[in-house]
Amino acid sequence: MKVKICGITDVNTALAAVDSGADAIGFVFAESKRRIEEEKAREIIAELPDDIMKVGVFVNEEQAEIERIAAKVGLTHVQLHGNESPEFCRxxxxxxxxxxxxxGKDRLAELKQFPCEFLLLDGPKGKYHGGNGLVFDWSILKNQDSFGKKIILAGGLNEGNVIKALGEAQPYMVDVSSGVETDGKKDVQKIQRFIDKVKGNRTGRKLR
Known part of the structure; x- marks a missing residue:
């Protein structure tokens, strides 16, 4: 099972997450309390191993701006949290x-039309388009065909509920942000415990 730690804003936390076994690190370039400046993201990504996914999060951003930021900071994947169309993704x-x-599950079938390998299923929108820490009913994913995509499960996950979430939703990857924070800041001990819970053992790597 793969783990993405989203909303990273400093290099020490990023490296601690990777050492704990994270497979992907997320950087928010949209309106958010976790928004990161481009230069800071570039500095962090330069320190990360090549095989780690470096994901930039955008909301209704212009295509040219996404491409510019991605090239500047070194992203490997783009996460779109707005009203982007299948054509835009393509x-x-x-x-x-x-x-x-x-x-609800009424519109889930529409997601098949998106020409992307990954779908991130998040909780209901709050103040921001994502990262609100809200859980949805994972049981609606049972008996789904995964839309022919790799499902990334997000929304209100933490070390206390992630095992249940895995059992019900059976995703390809889980994505956590607020669930590994203390007082609004990433907590490396919570990151470690979350990843250990998901992966079942100590899988971290040593970078230095």
Whole structure:
């Protein structure tokens, strides 16, 4: 099972997450309390191993701006959290993770039309398009065909509920942000415990 730690804003936390076994690191370039400046993201990504996914999160951003930021900071994937169309996703040069705020299963079938390998299923929208820490009903994913995509499960996950989430949703990857924070800041001990819980043992690597 793969783990993405999203909303990273400093190099020490990024390296600690990777050492704990994270497979992907997320950087928010949209309106958010976790928004990161381009230069800071570039500095962090330069320190990360090549095999780690470096994901930039955008909301209704212009294609040219996404491409510019991705090239500047060194992203490997683009996560789209807004109202982007399948055509918009198709026009990007990097692999796309299309995010969708789940409020029921009525519209899930529409996600099949997106030309991307990954779908991120998040909780209902709050103040921001993502990262609100809201859980949705994972049981609606049972008996789904995964839309022919790799499902990334997000929304309100933490070390206390992630095992249940894995059992019900059976995703390809889990994505956590607020669930590994203390007082609004990433907590490396919570990151470690979350990843250990997901992966079942100590799988971290040593970078230095």
């Amino acid at each position: 026009g990007l040069s990097l692999p796309v993770i299309k995010a969708y705020s789940v409020e």
